[in-house]
Amino acid sequence: MRTDNYKEYTGGIIQKKKDLFSRCFFMVEAGMKKITVKVGKGLFDLYDIGDNVTIGHIKKKLINIRPFELPPESVLWNRFIDEVYSTFLDDQNKSFSDEQKNAIIAFAYDAEVNSGGHLTFFDCFGDVFSNDEVEKALQNVGGEKFAANFMSAAAHIHYTDDCGYMPIDDRDPVEDDLYYGMNPSLPVLLQTYISDNKANIFYEKIK
Numbered sequence: 215m216r217t218d219n220y221k222e223y224t225g226g227i228i229q230k231k232k233d234l235f236s237r238c239f240f241m242v243e244a245g246m247k248k249i250t251v252k253v254g255k256g257l258f259d260l261y262d263i264g265d266n267v268t269i270g271h272i273k274k275k276l277i278n279i280r281p282f283e284l285p286p287e288s289v290l291w292n293r294f295i296d297e298v299y300s301t302f303l304d305d306q307n308k309s310f311s312d313e314q315k316n317a318i319i320a321f322a323y324d325a326e327v328n329s330g331g332h333l334t335f336f337d338c339f340g341d342v343f344s345n346d347e348v349e350k351a352l353q354n355v356g357g358e359k360f361a362a363n364f365m366s367a368a369a370h371i372h373y374t375d376d377c378g379y380m381p382i383d384d385r386d387p388v389e390d391d392l393y394y395g396m397n398p399s400l401p402v403l404l405q406t407y408i409s410d411n412k413a414n415i416f417y418e419k420i421k
Contacts, residue, residue: 220295223249224268227261242269253279254330260394270295278401279328294408295321298415306342313414317407319343319351323364324400331390332367336379352400355407360400363389
């Protein structure tokens with residue numbers, strides 16, 4: 215287990231800004247640290263300056279951001295990220311149990327949509343997971359509404375040889391905003407799924 219891979223910081227948002235390319239950023243003050251993270255537009259609009267959040271990242275890549283008022287079952291959650299998800303990032307061709315794969319897909323989906331919307335997810339994992347695999351995984355972790363929203367977004371995204379994944383039309387990506395507003399959130403559902411299936415998710419038996 216690589217215990218140094220996953221890092222979490224909790225603090226207040228002290229600045230919100232956009233750069234010349236309309237990319238969105240938060241600055242979070244966590245103790246003596248001031249951490250700048252890139253977020254999707256939906257999250258940018260959802261949180262205000264002064265809100266307390268927990269941000270998690272692996273090797274400076276944003277993995278999740280959530281309200282501090284909704285802490286995860288931290289031991290299992292952090293262990294999943296460090297032991298299982300990090301293994302997937304290191305070797306995407308490795309064999310995983312059905313339960314591991316469901317959790318990996320759901321976690322990857324949440325991380326990338328939070329980072330930049332559905333298009334970012336397709337840019338990162340569109341050639342790794344099929345749409346059917348994503349839909350099934352989201353359903354299996356209890357996220358039926360998330361699965362339907364994903365399929366709606368996928369219907370408006372296609373792959374081009376010149377530019378990679380691109381929107382089919384000029385409509386606003388309404389599924390991004392719908393995703394950020396769903397309750398319970400996907401991480402909450404995923405935490406429950408990991409806890410309920412820990413015997414088939416972790417490599418070493420949990421006492």
